[in-house]
Amino acid sequence: MGRPRTPIGTFGVIATRAQPRGNYVSKARYRDWDGKNRLVQTTGPSRSAAERNLKQKLAERTLYQPGFNGMSADSPxxxxxxxxxxxxxxxxxxxxxxxxxxxxxxxxxxxxxxxxxxxxxxxxxxxxxxxxxxxxxxxxxxxxxxxxxxxxxxxxxxxxxxxxxxxxxVSRLHRKKTIPDAFTIGEVQDIRAAIKAWESRRILAGPRPDRQLGQIVEVLLGTSARIGEVLAIRLQDLDLEGPIPTARIAGTIVSRKGESTHRQDHPKTDRSVRRVALPSFALHAIRTRLLRTGETDPDALLFGTRARTPHTTNNIRRLLREVTDDTGIENVTPHRFRRTVATVVNDAQGALLASELLGHTDPRITMQHYIQHKETVNPVTAAHLEQAFGKAG
Structure with missing residues (x-):
């Protein structure tokens, strides 16, 4: 059997010698990361300083080995x-x-x-x-x-x-606590009115609005879906004739640099795939849209351009801002409708149902980022306290 090899990262006997100019040089054989023995040396003003420098260099060499890709700690x-x-x-x-x-x-x-x-x-x-x-x-x-x-x-x-x-x-990043902003019921009605007025106005030149914007808003309010998810709904995702009409949220619209806008066959997360029961106002908007287009292809998008291509999410956001600019309501965005839905459902049935509707993996996400908390505590607490502590007679 051959002589056993020393482990990688170890070195042999340190030899230190004085140099003609008064410095000292320390040397040692080091078994490098690739298994080869190499001579490593350093200098110092004294014997002990030279040996300390050598040991430090060897320690650093052990910690910072070149990777198998050729990079080392000294790579940029x-x-x-x-x-x-x-x-x-x-x-x-x-x-x-x-x-x-x-x-x-x-x-x-x-x-x-x-x-x-x-x-x-x-x-x-x-x-x-x-x-x-x-x-x-x-x-x-x-x-x-x-x-x-x-x-x-x-x-x-x-x-x-x-x-x-x-x-x-590194220390944790800290951000100022923000309160999720949701629309009030009155603001939702004002937005609906502004969109209806815009879609009904007389156009002297160019095509008239085809009422898609208002229908998109109704589906946003009726499903809690993200704007990309609403724009990705296909006819095959709809079940409008069952006992409970539903829309399946199973994709999103993607716009990437260098690519045409297209439908991605999955939403943001696996949990985001869900089938949502449709309230009557959203069902009415969808049926009106289908009646107007006459579309029957199961793969066709519910909402799309006149060229039958997907809308970009940015165009819908821009159009929504422009149409509602005169309402006096700030920050009219598709995502704010999602927070509004979360707040309404939470107030009625709690955060767990709101989280399920939004397709979140954790109700804490819904609570922290989507639900607008009310200052007023349920007044039923007064009745309970009166019963417990109220004075008799």
């Missing part, structure tokens, strides 16, 4: 970014939309601040400082930057380029 951060983007593309676990968002966030938010640094220079303090200052300008941007920076550095740890992820120890 931009090189890791390119490697990370390629890795998530190969892994193919994320949707293309998510990958595009990650790449945008990395290139616009993180890379400008870290492009001139090596991986070794990216520590906890630097990451913490970066995120806190970004959060002062925008909590949302800091949150997005934190996600992609953590993921990229985690890849460096998994591939043994870095010993630890500095993002594991």
């Amino acid at each position: 951060f931009s090189e890791l970014v390119a490697y990370w983007l390629e890795d998530i593309k190969i892994e193919d676990r994320l949707s293309r939309t998510t990958r595009n968002l990650y790449e945008r966030d990395m290139r616009t938010l993180v890379l400008p601040a870290f492009k001139d640094l090596t991986l070794r220079e990216i520590g906890v303090a630097r990451c913490d400082y970066f995120l806190k200052h970004l959060a002062k300008r925008s909590y949302s941007r800091a949150k997005h930057a934190r996600v992609v920076l953590r993921l990229a550095l985690a890849l460096a740890v998994r591939h043994e380029i870095l010993p630890r992820n500095p993002m594991d120890h």
